[in-house]
Each structure stands twice: as C-alpha cells, then as structure tokens.
Amino acid sequence: MSLNRRTFFKAMGATAVALSVGKVSTASEAFSDNGTELNGMLYDMSRCVGCFGCEYDCAEAHEAEMPDIPRNPPPRKLDETCRTVVNRHETSIGMVAFKDQCRHCSEPACTAACLTMAMYKTQEGPVIWREDKCMGCRYCMIACPFDIPKFEYKSTNPKVVKCDMCVNRLAEGEIPACSYFCPEEALTYGKRSDLIKEARTRIIENPDTYVDYIYGEHEAGGTSWMYLSPVPFEELGFNMKIQKKSFPGLTKGFISSIAPVDLLLPTFLLGVYQATKSTSTITEEDEI
Amino acid sequence: MNQTDTIQYLDNKENKTWRFLISELKPKTKIFTAFNIITLPIILLGLGLIVYRFRFGLEAVTNLSQDVPWGIWKAFNVVVGVAMAGGAYVLVFMTHVLHIKRYEPVLKIAVLNGLLAYVFYSAALVLELGRPLDIFNVIIGNDYGVSSILFLVAWHFMLYILCLFLEFSPSIAAWLNARKMHKFLTGITLVAVVFGITLSVLHQGGIGALFLLAKGKIHPLWYNNYMPLMFVIQSVFGGLSLVVVVVAISWKIFAFQLTEKMIKAKDDILVGLAGICSVGLFSYVFMHIIIFVHEKYFAYMGTGWGNWYLLEMIGLVILPMFLFMYSYKTKNATMVIVSSVITLMGILINRLNVSLIAYNIDAPVRYVPTWQELTVSLAIILIQIWVFRWIILRMPVLRNGPDWAKGH
Numbered sequence: 001m002s003l004n005r006r007t008f009f010k011a012m013g014a015t016a017v018a019l020s021v022g023k024v025s026t027a028s029e030a031f032s033d034n035g036t037e038l039n040g041m042l043y044d045m046s047r048c049v050g051c052f053g054c055e056y057d058c059a060e061a062h063e064a065e066m067p068d069i070p071r072n073p074p075p076r077k078l079d080e081t082c083r084t085v086v087n088r089h090e091t092s093i094g095m096v097a098f099k100d101q102c103r104h105c106s107e108p109a110c111t112a113a114c115l116t117m118a119m120y121k122t123q124e125g126p127v128i129w130r131e132d133k134c135m136g137c138r139y140c141m142i143a144c145p146f147d148i149p150k151f152e153y154k155s156t157n158p159k160v161v162k163c164d165m166c167v168n169r170l171a172e173g174e175i176p177a178c179s180y181f182c183p184e185e186a187l188t189y190g191k192r193s194d195l196i197k198e199a200r201t202r203i204i205e206n207p208d209t210y211v212d213y214i215y216g217e218h219e220a221g222g223t224s225w226m227y228l229s230p231v232p233f234e235e236l237g238f239n240m241k242i243q244k245k246s247f248p249g250l251t252k253g254f255i256s257s258i259a260p261v262d263l264l265l266p267t268f269l270l271g272v273y274q275a276t277k278s279t280s281t282i283t284e285e286d287e288i
Numbered sequence: 289m290n291q292t293d294t295i296q297y298l299d300n301k302e303n304k305t306w307r308f309l310i311s312e313l314k315p316k317t318k319i320f321t322a323f324n325i326i327t328l329p330i331i332l333l334g335l336g337l338i339v340y341r342f343r344f345g346l347e348a349v350t351n352l353s354q355d356v357p358w359g360i361w362k363a364f365n366v367v368v369g370v371a372m373a374g375g376a377y378v379l380v381f382m383t384h385v386l387h388i389k390r391y392e393p394v395l396k397i398a399v400l401n402g403l404l405a406y407v408f409y410s411a412a413l414v415l416e417l418g419r420p421l422d423i424f425n426v427i428i429g430n431d432y433g434v435s436s437i438l439f440l441v442a443w444h445f446m447l448y449i450l451c452l453f454l455e456f457s458p459s460i461a462a463w464l465n466a467r468k469m470h471k472f473l474t475g476i477t478l479v480a481v482v483f484g485i486t487l488s489v490l491h492q493g494g495i496g497a498l499f500l501l502a503k504g505k506i507h508p509l510w511y512n513n514y515m516p517l518m519f520v521i522q523s524v525f526g527g528l529s530l531v532v533v534v535v536a537i538s539w540k541i542f543a544f545q546l547t548e549k550m551i552k553a554k555d556d557i558l559v560g561l562a563g564i565c566s567v568g569l570f571s572y573v574f575m576h577i578i579i580f581v582h583e584k585y586f587a588y589m590g591t592g593w594g595n596w597y598l599l600e601m602i603g604l605v606i607l608p609m610f611l612f613m614y615s616y617k618t619k620n621a622t623m624v625i626v627s628s629v630i631t632l633m634g635i636l637i638n639r640l641n642v643s644l645i646a647y648n649i650d651a652p653v654r655y656v657p658t659w660q661e662l663t664v665s666l667a668i669i670l671i672q673i674w675v676f677r678w679i680i681l682r683m684p685v686l687r688n689g690p691d692w693a694k695g696h
Contacts, residue, residue: 079354109501115439116422117431133425136418138357139438143501150354151418153347158418239504247501251437254497254516258440258490265486273385273478 038106039125040192040224041165041179042199043099045236046209047186050088050097054178054187058084058101061166061177080150083163084178091231098236099178099187101163102127102148103216104224106192109247113143118160125192125224126165134160145220145242165224192224199228221246297690298465305464316681327670334667337660338415346418349660355651356644358416360661363643364636365412365668369405370495371519371635374527375534376402376452377488378564384481390560393553396459396685397538398531400676403452408672410445415664437497444491451484462693463683470693492523499642507646509588509597510638512579521575525568526635528561529628536625542680545687555621562624565631566612573606593646600641604634 055067059082067082078085084101104127110119111127118134121127129149136158140149152158166176174180179187188195196217203210215233216226219242227233234240298308341349352359379398382388414420425431426442433439455477461470496519499506512518539546539554579585588594608630615623644655657665680686684693 077354111433112435113438113501115433115436115442116425117433133422133430134419135422135425136420137416137438138418139436139498139501141354141357142498142505145504147355151357153350153352153418154345156343156345158345241504243503247503248435250500250503251497254437254493254500255435255440261490262486265489266482269381269385269482269485273387273482276385276387 036123038192038224039165039170039190040104040195040226041176042188042190042195042226042228044186044188044202044228045096045098046228046230047184048086048097048099048182049184050086050095051183052086054099054182055082055084055086057177057181058082058163061169062164078148078150080152080154080159080161083161089236091235093231096229096231096236101178101225102165103146103220104163104165105220105246106222106224107220107246107248109143109145109220110140110149112248112251113139115139119149122167124170126167126170127162128164128167129160129162131159136160143247145239145247192222192226195226199226202228218244220244221249297463312682317677327674330663331667331670331674334664334670337664337667340660341415341664342420346416349658349664350416351655351658351661352416353651353653353655355648355653356655358643358647359655360644360657360665361412361416363640364665365409367495367643368636368639369409369412370492371523371526371639372530372632373402373405373409374488374492374523375529375531376455376527377485378524378527379531380455380481381485384478385485391557393550394531394535394557396456397534397680399452399456400459400679400685401531401534402527403449403456404672404676404679406445406449406452408668410449412665412668437494437500441491441494441498444487444494448484448487448491451480451487454480455484458693459683459685459689462689465690467692488523489520493517493520495519502647505648506642507593507649508583509585509593510641510646512583514575514579515642518572518575521568521572522635522638525565525572525631528565528568529631529635532558532561532565532624532628533632538680538686541677542686545680547688550686555619558621558624559616559619562612562616562627565627566609566616569605569609569612569631573601573609576601576605593649596641600634600637604630604637608634 052067052069052073055069058064059066062083064083065081073087075087076085078100084099086097086099088095088097104121104125106121108119108121108127111117111121113119114134115137116133116135118130119127119140120130136151138149138151138160140160141147141151148162150161152161166174166178169176169180175189176187179189188198190198196214199214199217203212203214209230211229211232213233214226214228215238216223221244227238229236296308296312298305337349346352350359350361375398379391379395383392383395414423417423426439427446454473457473458470458477461467461473493516496515496517499511499515500513503511535554535558539551543551585594585597588597608627611623611627611630614620615627684690
C-alpha cells in the first residue's frame, strides 16, 4: 500500500465533492432569501372571545375531520388531528382565550432540521410541510421550540400535521381561513413589518388594555405569527425562556466546519501517513 | 471449546461458486448451545415484531408520542451504538496512518465489528422512520437539505459504511479466492482509511450536533454547546472500550483460530488501549469541568437531576478513568476489561440522558419503551452477533489468510 500521485488526486477529487455539499443557507429576519417581505398574522387576544370558530374553519379549509369540542372543554393540546387549538384560560382579569398553531418562524428550526427540505419556508412567509419529500424522521419535532409539528403514529403512511397558513388559499389571493372567518377580527393578516407597526400602535393607543410586549417579534429570531395579550404572557402558559436568536444559528458553526474538515482532515491524514511511514520500518520488529 | 480450525476456501478452478456459498451457509459449530437456544427465540420474535410494525404502523408497537418523537431504537441502537462502533476508525487511524504495528492483531475484528454495527444500526434507524420508503429522497436529491445536521449525518453514515466495507473487503476476497480483486481492494485501502476517518469524525460529532437544536428541551445538565466535540471524544474511548470487550470475548470463543503470537499479543494490546482510554476519559472529564463552571451547573447540585448527573460523572466516567490508569500502570488486562464495561455503561447512560431520559422532562407522560421496542432493540444486536460469528468462522479475520494473501 503506497501513496502515489493517482491515489492522492483521487482523494482530493472526492474531497471537492464533499466540500460542495456543505454550504450554509441563511435568511434575514423580516425578508425571505430573495428579498420578498414576509407575511404574517397578528393575533390580538384582547379581542378573541374563544368561540372556537376558527378551529372549525381551519378543519374545513384543510378538508380535515371536524373537531368535537365539548361545552366547557378541558385544556387541550395540539395533536395529529388538528392544525390549531383554542384554550380558554382563567387569568387575573378573567377569561382570556389563546389560539395555538405554527408560529411560522422567520428562520425556522424545523426547516434547518429537515434533511429533505420537506419542511419549507415559502417566500411569502408560511412554513409548509411537503408530503412528497418527507421520510418521517421527526427531527422537526425534536427541533421545534414551540412543539408544533404533530405526527400520525397510527398510520402506516403517516403525515406531519401542522398549520400551513392556508397556503392554498393564499395562492388564490384569499387570506387564511381563521383570519377570514373570525367574527371579532382578532386575527389580522398582512405584511410582517406592517403588523408590528399596527401592534405598537394598539399598545400605545390602549396602554391599559395591553401588556407592552409583542410575543413573536423576537422569539426564536422572530416569527410570522405574533401575539398581543391583555395579561402577562406567562399566565397563558407562553414559554418566555425561548431564545431571541434564531434556532438555525445554533448549528451554523458546526455546519460551516464540515467543509473545511472534509477537505483538510484527509490532507492532514495523508501528510501524517507519509511522515510516519519511513520510521515504521525501523520500529516494526521491536513493538510486538 | 475444543474445536479445530475448519476454514475452507473457494476453489475457483473447479467453478463451484454456488455450491461453495451454499455449503458455507451451513452452521460450522454445534447448533444446540445455550447461547443459540436463548437468542434464537428473541431474534424470531423481533423479526415478527418488525413485520408487525410495518404492517400496522409505529403506534402498534411503540410508545412514541407527540412529546417524545424519538424512542429507544434511535436512542439506544443509533445514538449509543454509533459511539461504541467508533473503535474501528480509531484503530484504523493508529494502524494505517500512524503505522503502529502493536494493534494490528485486533484491527480486522474491530473493522468487522464497526461495519456490522453501522449496517444494523442503520436498519434500526429505518425502523423508526415513519415513511421509510422515502429515505431514498436524501440520496436522489428530493431535496438536498444541505443546512440540516441530519443530512450531514445521513450522508457521512452511508459513505462511511462504504469505507468500512472497502477496509474489510480484502478478507472477503481472500475467502472467495479472488486474487486479483484482493490485490485491487488492498491497494485502495488507504483511500478508504483516510476518508473513513474524516467521515467518522464528522458524523460522530454530527450526532451530538443533532441535539443542539433541542435547546430548552434537554435538561441543562446534558445540554451544552460543546456537544459535537464531546460526542467525538466519547467515540474514541467508547469505541476502544467496546473493542476491548469484543477482543476479550472473541479470544475465548474463537481461541482455536488464533496463532500463538495472537494469543500472546492480547494482554499487551488491552493494556495499550487502556492507556489511550484513560487519556481520552481525562480530556472528557476536563471538558466537563469547564462546562460545569461555564454553565453554572452548581445551581443544580442537590436536586434529583443533579444527583443523577454526579452519579454518571463520578461513577461511570471518573472511576473508570482511574481504573484504566491503574490497569495501564500495573499491566492488568482483567482490570482493563472491567474498566471498559464501566465506561460503556457511562456512555450508555450519558447518551440516553441526552436523547431520552433528560429530554422533554416536562412532558405530561414519560416515555417508557414497550416490551416490543426492547425486544426489537435486543434482536437487532443479537442478529449482529450471529452474523459476526458467521463471518469469523469463515473469513480470515482472526486467523491468518491464505498463503497468497500474506502481508495484509
């Protein structure tokens, strides 16, 4: 076994292939890759009366099974049968309803986790799941800081279920079903930057109504779905510990080290191989 | 065991390839041994459960939930198993790159062990995929999620299995009496070696990096920014510890295949590996001390999780580190085996902590694997041992190859 020119070049060629695979994708907070401004939703919990109507509208828009909600429902969690869930919370100022669904992060953890790009951030803002690509590894569920993607464990051909911001309705020029049908206009669809301005305006004009915080403006690097609340967010069970930096940033350092390691380590190893080769013949016998 | 070396080779002059392969399928040792009688039912049950899982879905056999999406198959067979299969690349590095002849007698068995581990752990991974047929999307480019750590791990995994196969293939060629192929395969070993080591370092670290995204879900005592590096270090001493255990067992069971020289070399090799393991464990402990101070872990001491952490660190990391040092100093091979077993326990506990035990501790229902999941996990390892034995009894892994293949 010897290292000749050809083996060396063969090795270098394969390294170049490995190098080309390891690039890093980045996205800014408010804009998608090509500069289009992201759309989003502003959810005003002071307006929401917790009528559960959006749950039915959501199921209808996604041709899913209608939810079966009892009169005074116990606290419910998102599961594989629904894309959104509304819970009424008893708080210091009385009942406040909280609608949970995908937050459509500007830089989502799930799309950074997905190895087939089945989880995909569209140019307009929605984060969608693409059935023809997913292999069901559920890394998106591990990664999502809001615990949103749900998996059909019962099925032999399972799907990942999550809100897609009615991407099909958006394509037809409509707005998401929950926002369209909301009787209280608690859900406002629009450009993310406009929504932030709108949210600030509401807080400034009605300082007694709102807590001075827009949940989702900075959480996980900024999300397209943002919340205004009449009570401190902790009372509604919001996770305030979620980091303000984007989640893909956590793995960026490692990913950008892949290409250099793939290129430099083989070179280094070949160097060590050559450097230790001549001495080996001397020590060969007295080792064993 | 009172057996003779009953190895045979394919004689290509008479053109009997198929008859040879079929005759090789027959068992070469006693069929009704205690090991076979105990393991065969588990294997058959495991295979049955695998069929059941594909027929009726994951819910039918597993306790996976919306809160705990990765169960024991991924946590034990993949996340833990890969660390323990790391011995192959470390030994290959020392023997082929550094030209250290001391560990050559155990190289082939370590490579074989690594190869089988990777093949079977990939199988475990596929079992837990919800849509296993779509695994080819990663290969055919539908789509390449290049910013995903799992994408890196998947590709480095696949390519590394190829490298391990190339590293082991001269033994297969010798068994099949394919002389030209043997020469060719031996010639490209260096390429497989150099890339195998590179791919190993990256996917071992990659498995640690997978959990970086789970920030806030893993208990802080087991989550830190150094996870990729820690996983690589673990794979060095964990992999070598498993090599120690495999060698200790194989040198007993397959003693009839070994030459005098090999038998004599064993203790010296184990003691040498103990030296490397103790240094590996030392760097691991040192990194943990830095992390302990940096992440202010002192605040968690005295809690239940804190005690669990201390038990792991002191009992399963620091203790074997000193045991390895002691056995290296006193050249005590038995002590090396004991330390290796404790070290492997440490890696098992640590990686189960990261991926299961300390994962999503606020979940309303704790994940406990079903008996079906445990049976399948065990069956995968038992099948691996059966295949391992089948190959060792037929191919030149422990004993010398045919005369024409000398020197490799």
